[in-house]
Amino acid sequence: MVGVRDLALPLRDPADLDPLLDRVGDARVVAVGEASHGTAEYYAWRAALTRRLVTERGFGLVAVEGDWPDCYRVNRSVKLREGADADPRDALDAFARWPTWLWANDEVVAFCRWLREVNAGRPPDERVGFYGLDVYSLWDSVHELVGWLREHEPEHVDTAIRALRCFEPFGEDGAEYAFASRFAPTSCEQAVVDLLQRLCEGRGRVEAATDPEARFSAEQNAAVVVDAERYYRAMVRGSAESWNVRDVHMVDTLDRLLDTADHKAVVWEHNTHIGDARATDMADAGMVNVGQLLRERHGADDVVLVGFGGYRGGVVAGSAWGEQVQRMSVPEARPGSLEALLHQEIGRDALLVWERGGVRPAELDRRLDHRAIGVVYRPDRERWGNYVPTVLGERYDAFLYLEDTSPLRPLHLERADEHVPPLAHAV
Template sequence: MPEDEDRRQVRALARPLRNARDLDPLLERIGDARIVAVGEASHGTHEYYAWRAALTRRLIEERGFAVVAVEGDWPDCYRVNRSVRLLPGADEDPRDALDAFARWPTWMWANDDVVDFCRWLRRYNADRSDGDRVGFYGLDVYSLWDSMHELIGWLEQNEPGHVARARRALACFEPYGEDGAEYAFAHRFSPTSCEDAAVEVLRALCEDRGRAEAEEDPEARFAAEQNAAVVVDAERYYRAMVQGSAESWNVRDVHMVDVLDRLLEHTGGKVVVWEHNTHIGDARATDMAGGGMVNVGQLLRERHGTDDVVLVGFGGHRGGVIAGAEWGAQMARMSVPPVRAGSLEALLHDAVGEDSLVVVPGGERPGWLDRRLDHRAIGVVYRPERERWGNYVPTVLGERYDAFLHLEHTSPLQPLHLERPDEHVPLASEGV
């Protein structure tokens, strides 16, 4: 198709984005869907976080969404959840809970944009009964040791009969100094692992669930079970990491969708998911599928159907970002150069030249939505000098997302603190 026709079709479909009311076409597309997964093209861009929060506020206020589930660790995010839901003993200001995040990269969640949203959510919840308050939960798999310590603390107070099992599991992990890499490499050269000990704790909790729920706080027990599930899947994740395959990615994304399914069952409400585009966009519309990788967006569509799941992606033309120059590095403000020619973002920039929303139409659609185009992806590690040959994912937009927000100029988000020397740096994963 001639280039001018591509641009004409893009202009016909794109809608200007100036304020939250301009999201109306997206709200119409979402309709009665129970799951809306909202991405970001980097983990360090203010505008992606701000627009995602604006959409989420509308979904909560106008469509009754009850859960915000994010690409963060369960224990850290559960402290935020307690704050935004005004639970006894929780932080009165969600900023304090977010500032306590101690796993690299902390800037993903410990930043001003998330603070603003969580303060809004606490105010929103303050006018609602406890059962109707919106929660904030973490989906990720990195918190093996933190989750184990949280679980033991809960068991000591609520189910002391299971404490001995949990301590046996912790003792199995202790020789590795709470270091996933040490555990992973040790397993590589030894047939033994801590898998059985971890699974035993989770099984015991699940077997006792029916008896216990009538006697205790179901929410607190649910949190304990999620910490136990993290221990089981994190153990699998770290063992898979040293194999150098797609398996570790798949363990992580399957875990996140499993947590989402449990949240849907536990809350009975609709869920907004916040993760990177690489997790949110359907992997089958990229080169990930060829590498044997699945992701959250694909699994959600497969488990819940396309009518009940809406996937929303982001992209930007140029600007700035917070990222690290290498895994575990101190955060830095970096310039993001204009997108390269022939990319998805270049097409939107050339055709529209302003912030815009594209909602993928049902039925027959313009050819550019079904063409494979390069789509920029910036992770927690970013090197702008690699833009000429890296940092892009071949993408069929009309299959990867149900809607796409294109932003012309972006800026770095504002972290709450610099990375601290005693932070935990997880074993580097494949992707973002």
């Protein structure tokens, strides 16, 4: 009988990813996770895989768990757009929403500099983009949209201003708006829906000289405003609804990006978003996620989900929501967990790849606790927290296991004026 030890392949350098590229085949979407938001090796291996997908398999965009306006600035830099940052590091260092270290870190800088170099040798319409999928940037997206409309489509500015004024009494505070909409008879919902409708009505009348990607960005900022308003209203109800609003928005955004051109996409998010929710206890709570939605919308054959896990090491995170980022030790995985099993059976860095529905080790069909570290981490809670019950073989299509890990290196410490979004889900 085949065991997980027999499935384990070497994982030493990017050439060892060949079996994973074979597993990707002609898939249009490869979603690559991370077991924490603050571990250097997860970011480095994810970047190594993405480099090979871009150069060898023709993938044309990278979409990440970040805000659209911030990531669009990075996108302009890596695509060498006129007036953009000459060094992607400057665009990444400008990230100002806590937790900034998710993208403002050395590993992402190295990848984005590499991507800019690759794009420099390509025609503008073949350059690989870098986009944000998340929903948190309500106010930033409104301000970006108003500025774009003033310059390009002034007939829609009044509608955008009405939406902006609706939110002004809440001081750009999502929590304050959420609680106010919970107890007040009205909300800003209609204002933002009108804004999106007006903008989309004008899509077919755009002059040929208009920058199509810039207008797409304007439409996306409007879509963020619509879904962020829904997200903040759902947040106060204390259910899975806000999580679902967020993950549906991220997949909707990815689908809009895919529809703009015949691209293939790499998605970078936490395991909790990437791994199919139906293979975890998230489904019991009524939660869906990006991995599940991708398989449902595009079919399992056109989507490859790649997870990560580590046995011990280090991480950067906050001890509470909005707290200063710090380096922390990650203890050995608790007994009985997936990571403890892989440590016992393999004991080295390894790549595991399998076919859906094929013969595979029994361990892949067992429900085991799988460590998940978000932007908030308390090592002292390892005994009862930080783990998601998971059927590995159903949650992912491949898995990268690392024995020892090290903390990510942020570009900067959190700034005093940094925006901290309201807490709903800490992953």
